[in-house]
Amino acid sequence: MSDTSTPTKPRRKPDREQPHSGTPRASLKQLWPYLFEDKKMMAVIIVISIVGSAFDLAQPILMGLLIQRVEAGEFTSWIVWVLIAVVLVAALLSGLQHFLLQRTGERIVLNARRHLVRKILRLPIAEFDARRTGDLVSRVGSDTTLLRAVLTQGLIEAIGGTLTFVGAVIAMLLLDWVLFLITISCIVVSLVIVVFLARKVATASAAAQEKVGELTASVERAISAMRTLRASVATEREEARVMEDAEGAYRRGLDIAAISAVMVPVSMLALQLSLVAVLGVGGVRVAAGETSIASLISFIMFLFMMIAPLGLMFGAVSAVASALGALGRIEEIRALPDEDADDRSDAPLVTLQGPANVGAQPSAPALEFDAVSFRYPDNVVRAARAKADASGRFDRFVTQTGRAARKAAEELLTIDESDAVESPLVLDDVSFTVPRGHKVALVGPSGAGKSTTLALIERFYDPSSGVIRMGGVDLRAIDRSEMRAQLGYVQQNSPTLAGTIRDNLLLGRPDASDEECVEVLRDVNLGDVLDRSPDGLDAQVGEAGVRLSGGEQQRLAIARTLLAAPPILLMDESTSALDGRNEALIRDALDRAAEGRSMVMIAHRLSTVVDADELVVLDHGRVVGRGTHEELIETTPLYRRLAQHQLLA
Numbered sequence: 001m002s003d004t005s006t007p008t009k010p011r012r013k014p015d016r017e018q019p020h021s022g023t024p025r026a027s028l029k030q031l032w033p034y035l036f037e038d039k040k041m042m043a044v045i046i047v048i049s050i051v052g053s054a055f056d057l058a059q060p061i062l063m064g065l066l067i068q069r070v071e072a073g074e075f076t077s078w079i080v081w082v083l084i085a086v087v088l089v090a091a092l093l094s095g096l097q098h099f100l101l102q103r104t105g106e107r108i109v110l111n112a113r114r115h116l117v118r119k120i121l122r123l124p125i126a127e128f129d130a131r132r133t134g135d136l137v138s139r140v141g142s143d144t145t146l147l148r149a150v151l152t153q154g155l156i157e158a159i160g161g162t163l164t165f166v167g168a169v170i171a172m173l174l175l176d177w178v179l180f181l182i183t184i185s186c187i188v189v190s191l192v193i194v195v196f197l198a199r200k201v202a203t204a205s206a207a208a209q210e211k212v213g214e215l216t217a218s219v220e221r222a223i224s225a226m227r228t229l230r231a232s233v234a235t236e237r238e239e240a241r242v243m244e245d246a247e248g249a250y251r252r253g254l255d256i257a258a259i260s261a262v263m264v265p266v267s268m269l270a271l272q273l274s275l276v277a278v279l280g281v282g283g284v285r286v287a288a289g290e291t292s293i294a295s296l297i298s299f300i301m302f303l304f305m306m307i308a309p310l311g312l313m314f315g316a317v318s319a320v321a322s323a324l325g326a327l328g329r330i331e332e333i334r335a336l337p338d339e340d341a342d343d344r345s346d347a348p349l350v351t352l353q354g355p356a357n358v359g360a361q362p363s364a365p366a367l368e369f370d371a372v373s374f375r376y377p378d379n380v381v382r383a384a385r386a387k388a389d390a391s392g393r394f395d396r397f398v399t400q401t402g403r404a405a406r407k408a409a410e411e412l413l414t415i416d417e418s419d420a421v422e423s424p425l426v427l428d429d430v431s432f433t434v435p436r437g438h439k440v441a442l443v444g445p446s447g448a449g450k451s452t453t454l455a456l457i458e459r460f461y462d463p464s465s466g467v468i469r470m471g472g473v474d475l476r477a478i479d480r481s482e483m484r485a486q487l488g489y490v491q492q493n494s495p496t497l498a499g500t501i502r503d504n505l506l507l508g509r510p511d512a513s514d515e516e517c518v519e520v521l522r523d524v525n526l527g528d529v530l531d532r533s534p535d536g537l538d539a540q541v542g543e544a545g546v547r548l549s550g551g552e553q554q555r556l557a558i559a560r561t562l563l564a565a566p567p568i569l570l571m572d573e574s575t576s577a578l579d580g581r582n583e584a585l586i587r588d589a590l591d592r593a594a595e596g597r598s599m600v601m602i603a604h605r606l607s608t609v610v611d612a613d614e615l616v617v618l619d620h621g622r623v624v625g626r627g628t629h630e631e632l633i634e635t636t637p638l639y640r641r642l643a644q645h646q647l648l649a
């Protein structure tokens with residue numbers, strides 16, 4: 001249950017509200033569940049990899065055997081056949097392993113996308129207010145693909161090569177412990193350097209992915225406002241903005257390239273140095289008679305055997321580091337609570353429909369606002385973020401790594417009292433009731449809080465204080481989905497979803513028949529839309545409904561709501577894009593639909609709501625008048641002015 005008290009103290013900016021502060025790097029512990037989600041398959045791949053290395057190891061042994069025999073003057077054909085079989089099987093295993101690795105890599109990406117999409121579609125609405133759509137899209141599309149590289153860039157081969165590695169290490173230790181110590185110290189030094197650099201890669205990768213997110217967000221912004229851009233002759237300016245983000249992503253990519261450029265030679269150099277040291281020290285030891293040339297040569301051969309899996313491991317460390325950067329951004333979203341995280345699992349059902357009236361008090365109004373106050377939750381954060389952006393602290397942060405990055409993040413986290421400009425109350429002590437079967441209209445100037453009132457009824461946000469009741473029960477105590485099923489919501493500028501007319505209609509009631517769909521379309525005067533395409537209900541509406549006019553989109557939204565036939569209708573500006581004739585038709589349809597239903601309606605044009613049972617006049621979030629049109633003309637100066645303005649008085 002959410003906090004109902006009005007926040008008065010400035011808050012520290014919580015992590016979740018900081019898309020700009022640099023996403024925390026994920027830990028290996030967070031990566032394992034993704035890699036080992038299909039444990040059996042991973043086991044199969046690792047076994048194939050180990051068997052594959054055994055077949056690889058067998059080849060030089062067989063080859064040596066063959067040469068020995070040839071030298072001894074005897075040609076043994078079975079060794080050749082076995083060698084051919086071993087080479088073929090090794091190739092087959094390598095192909096199979098490659099396929100299974102790619103397949104598992106794709107599954108990991110799929111699972112990450114599943115988790116993310118599941119979470120994103122359930123985030124509280126406030127998260128969408130605070131985040132950029134393109135950035136969320138980029139997390140699903142781009143960040144997830146980096147997880148695949150962990151598997152496909154050497155990790156499993158390196159695990160498979162462990163057998164060779166361990167064998168070589170034991171043999172080297174037994175052969176000459178002094179040379180072994182020299183080798184191992186070189187390797188440890190290079191490992192330390194590689195791990196240190198890998199941490200930088202992870203941070204740089206997170207920053208790069210963040211920039212890719214910003215780029216996607218900018219492209220999304222430009223494409224979604226294409227007509228406005230063209231009409232404002234702003235294409236070039238917008239292009240420059242997007243290019244700036246593209247170059248930002250490029251620069252962050254270069255950061256990773258620079259670190260990798262150090263990482264690869266450092267790891268190679270360490271290995272080469274160990275070889276030189278072994279040769280040098282080994283030579284001296286041979287000269288001193290402390291070891292034989294034969295064991296020095298064997299030692300060096302084992303050193304080479306050890307180097308191959310080690311090289312793979314170093315490559316894998318870099319891939320894992322990049323993945324950890326991206327995983328941080330994935331996990332950041334996954335760690336957010338679902339919208340219904342605090343809901344009680346045994347929350348009662350409240351149904352206002354039919355005689356059953358489940359859960360509701362029979363005589364209670366459909367809806368009731370009881371001293372409701374509300375402020376949008378993220379304004380403190382917005383102020384701080386704006387300040388951070390303006391002062392360039394964000395850029396400083398993403399270009400730094402390690403301790404400097406942490407310090408920058410801590411600076412960003414701290415909000416001075418003076419930064420914390422608390423948002424004003426958008427609704428202030430609002431009380432009104434919507435008796436069952438009544439139509440209540442919310443009127444008032446722009447920004448008065450009308451749409452916010454409907455958003456609170458839908459529980460997109462919870463009140464800062466006060467209670468909203470449905471059928472006498474606090475909304476927060478009711479099962480959320482069931483509660484929303486009681487509501488039909490036609491939003492201001494109702495979005496039309498890309499797809500067919502049928503897709504849009506069935507959103508609220510998937511089981512509606514074609515006949516019902518056609519009937520409801522005719523009810524809202526959309527019959528001609530059906531008639532003008534041979535596809536009928538299957539006609540495409542275009543991206544965001546571009547193939548429909550504004551009025552048609554609104555009527556489609558109303559049709560969708562009417563089809564779902566909920567007991568309470570919430571209408572926000574639902575007739576604003578309609579001409580007089582259409583408006584009259586829609587009002588007829590709404591009046592019919594409203595029979596026996598409760599309705600809360602917002603309309604700027606008072607003509608659409610003068611017949612309401614009650615009008616609630618809002619001004620700056622406060623109720624300044626309640627009553628019928630005639631009563632308000634007498635009692636409420638603001639309403640009188642609104643009415644005069646619209647030539648109704």
Ligand SMILES: Nc1ncnc2c1ncn2[C@@H]1O[C@H](COP(=O)(O)OP(=O)(O)OP(=O)(O)O)[C@@H](O)[C@H]1O
Pocket residue numbers: 129376426444445446447448449450451452453492
């Ligand atoms: N998601 C949001 N985050 C922060 N502030 C918001 C958000 N949505 C609206 N506001 C603010 O809340 C106030 C009330 O907005 P609301 O949309 O409820 O007004 P309205 O009466 O419906 O206006 P209009 O008639 O112009 O649609 C405005 O000052 C607006 O800036």
